[in-house]
Amino acid sequence: MNRKALAIANNDLVYLWWTYSEKIPHCLGFSIRRLQTGKSPVALPAFVGFTPAKKGDAPPVKRPTTDYWPIQSYQWKDLFVPEETEIAYEIVPVTGTPGKKLADIPGLAIRTNPITATDTIGRHRVVFNRGIISTQALSKKLPKGKSGSPSAAALRKHIGTPGDTIRASLAGEAIEALTSLLKRARDHGGKCYCALYELTDPELIDALKKNKGRVEVILANADTTEADADGKQQKVYDGTNAETRTELHEVLGNALHDRLLPKGNYIGHNKFVVYVTKAGTAKAVLTGSTNWTATGLCAQSNNILLIEDDAIAARYLDYWQRLLADDAEQGPDLRRDNAEAPPDLSLGTQQGAARIWFSPNTERKTKPAKNPPAPPDMAEVFQAISDAKHGVLFLLFSAGAPSILEQLTDVAQQRADAEQEFFVRGAISDAKTANQFTTRVYNDSALKAPNRLITGIAGIPDQFSYWEKELAKLGHAVIHDKIVVVDPFSDGCVVVTGSHNLGFKASYSNDENLCIIRGNRAIAEAYTAHVLDVVNHYNWRHKLAGAAKQGKGSQTAFTDLDETDGWQNKYFTGSFLQNRDLFFFPDSA
Structure with missing residues (x-):
């Protein structure tokens, strides 16, 4: 399966884009792990989980990482990157049971180019x-x-x-x-x-x-x-x-x-x-x-x-x-x-x-x-x-x-x-x-x-x-x-x-x-x-905000993580990823 990944940075963050040539069976998303010489890989924080909380519920005491709440997209950013330090990222398709730590799907991980967040x-x-x-x-x-x-x-x-x-x-x-x-x-x-x-x-x-x-x-x-x-x-x-x-x-x-x-x-x-x-x-x-x-x-x-x-x-x-x-x-x-x-x-x-x-x-x-x-x-x-x-x-x-x-x-x-x-x-x-x-x-x-x-x-x-x-x-x-x-x-x-x-x-x-x-x-x-x-x-x-103005409520524009591999379907309908890749990976187009 063809795949590519790109990391770019400025003084404050690293932005990641990646692509796969086809849908990955049983994939619930991607775990994103920061790689730094001499340190263990660090799974990046996640912000959207599988189970929607009820109004008034307290957030988790410790925010889950992408090992538990994977990224169901082909882009992410590291807002907590150590500055002036060379790092890279491993983007890993994962599967398993929602709510538990997910398992890597063997043989499909991608590693980005090395990058340094610097001004x-x-x-x-x-x-x-x-x-x-x-x-x-x-x-x-x-x-x-x-x-x-x-x-x-x-x-x-x-x-x-x-x-x-x-x-x-x-x-x-x-x-x-x-x-x-x-x-x-x-x-x-x-x-x-x-x-x-x-x-x-x-x-x-x-x-x-x-x-x-x-x-x-x-x-x-x-x-x-x-x-x-x-x-x-x-x-x-x-x-x-x-x-x-x-x-x-x-x-x-x-x-x-x-x-x-x-x-x-x-x-x-x-x-x-x-x-x-x-x-x-x-x-x-x-x-x-x-x-x-x-x-x-x-x-x-x-x-x-x-x-x-x-x-x-x-x-x-x-x-x-x-x-x-x-x-x-x-x-x-x-x-x-x-x-x-x-x-x-x-x-x-x-x-x-x-x-x-x-x-x-x-x-x-x-x-x-x-x-x-x-x-x-x-x-x-x-x-x-x-x-x-x-x-x-x-x-x-x-x-x-x-x-x-x-x-x-x-x-x-x-x-x-x-x-x-x-x-x-x-x-x-x-x-x-x-x-x-x-x-x-x-x-x-x-x-x-x-x-x-x-x-x-x-x-x-x-x-x-x-x-x-x-x-x-x-x-x-x-x-x-x-x-x-x-x-x-x-x-x-x-x-x-x-x-x-x-x-x-x-x-x-x-x-x-x-x-x-x-x-x-x-x-x-x-x-x-x-x-x-x-x-x-x-x-x-x-x-x-647009949904709220129409009286629909914000929750109508928000969904929790899909508990199936169907989240990928929209990316492989038409030419979304191929079109995007012409911009982000012009040398391989």
Whole structure:
């Protein structure tokens, strides 16, 4: 029986995919065992069992492993992987009596490639936080309100308190990563140049204060809303940053530069830091999607990319200086320079190259209502999607229209018309956009047809079985990443990240940076693991929430483990596994 397995990792988890060429008789699922030199194999934790619990029943004191509750799927993830340690996994078909430890089916196990969960890729770093709050682990740690939901107020207090254990758990490595260049400047006599949007987290603000004399900050206006006397929500110009702005002016003086854009739909959306040596050489830049707030650290999914390269850092420093000279006008000089095609800048020997775009980069300051011309940065992203050989992964906050979503829809239809493969997995934070684009078309009857799963976000909406009600979000954003990954398992892989929301509006009206990395499979696989983690976390929850809204109850979208081998049938109806395998195992297709 033909079979394959794949392990990919980032700083926080390992994601596993595997496939078999045919159904396995008597198989009740798979036990997943982590293999580490010098240690006994460890069966991974399981979350769904054979016997459904009754409402009010207590969960098991010790969570069963996949030796008892097997995985009835062809994917899983290890959230408890030891970091900076080479490991592998054995995926073992099992059989036996439900409720007891299951027996291995001889001769059919698969072992994955060796893998290390790390944030270090070559000389660069890729860091993802743990900002998904709709989890059972967090729900159990928070007090419950009258509705049974975990307390949002309690969570806000936890994540806003430096040193708090819940804050530390959700932020993961994000706090250290965001402040790493500031620390380098203090330790080595260099200087940092920051361009920031939302800045309210006390620990990050203190880090900037500690760098007095070694930091300059361009702080954009970040608006908020407040209820007026009639209870209507009104926009408050710079309401988010006003207090921080006053506080930092007192400490940093003229090293804090106010970038107060005109009132309207313009935002200085950057979140980057450039490190410059004592000798004046730009050496490194930190970018990504993470705002410097408690929610950005702890209550949204976000990514941080630290690039150690003189030429790329110099390009960001030049943009920082042009933002300063622009005097908050988003004027024609800034726009013209940003519209120039960027050079391909090497990430190192055999590590691919990056192209860095900046916004605003159009002549017009606002996107036309009808037939807007494609901004140059988005034209390159759209072309990368069109050129995909196998598929595209994405995470999106709120992009407006047109965006990558329209392009993905068009390309999927073109591939369908041509009966060509096209694998899509993505998640959208904005509820209105998610309602428009959510789709689950993956159990295809034809091999060469688009295989798409696009989901919105949700938490478990009510208590059932051993599941507790979850807090779906804290504030406006849930997924705050802005990520596209194209063909991650090929040498032509592409990763798109940065602050850019991946729609035309951002290029027309916002200060943004967009990093397009080509040919670095390690970075592509790290981002792939993150996207798959987020998509698969929310896919089931979004279905539960949909069932609850229809009055069906969450339990109608949930089933316990099948006590027969019939759970495999759906995977071998049509071409589900074959279609998926074209994306994950392109070299063996």
